[in-house]
Amino acid sequence: MRRAYLALPLLLLSCGDSDLQKVAKGLQIAAESVGTLQTTVIEANKLALLTEDETRTTLEICVEINKAGKDAVAVTRGLVALDSTSKSQILTILTPVIKSVDAAVGRSMLIKNEDTRAKIRTILLTIQSALNSVQLIVGVT
């Protein structure tokens, strides 16, 4: 019984791990920002400010991020605190999409319309930053 008394505060302390909260927040920001990016590129395409190919490439990356995001949410949902296994799982899920986002940031420089380029780059940088913050947390084992 005494063991159980000791276990309770330890368990509650381990739940004080705000890293889990930061991961959840990072995923939420990524989801919102990807939604904004998608709407922005679709609208820009309608206005002929972005080519079909540019729009398609961006949306394909968005699908990739969304799927990875869902996988990361599924891993995070059952956790009370981040352990090395869950960190490694999330890292494996997010690393390829972070590379895709990095590449998209680079490619966004080629968008001809200045306003559209600025808008898209800003949103991409927000996504990059949200994913990097999650990577930073789960990258530490």
Add this chain to the structure above:
Amino acid sequence: MPLALALLQLFNVAAPGIAELVIMIRKKDGTIAIIPMLDEADKKFDSNIKQAIEWLQAHPKAPTV
């Protein structure tokens, strides 16, 4: 201390679903709300996928000759 005892009893009763219970307690005290954040993110990822797929299907890549 009485609160700790009460919580301990709760944990003992709910041992199989302990993780969920801890999350519930944390949500109640207002310090954390991971599950709603994850639910929101998950829903948004779903609607994003739907929007992107719809556009991609409506604008198929032109075949290269």
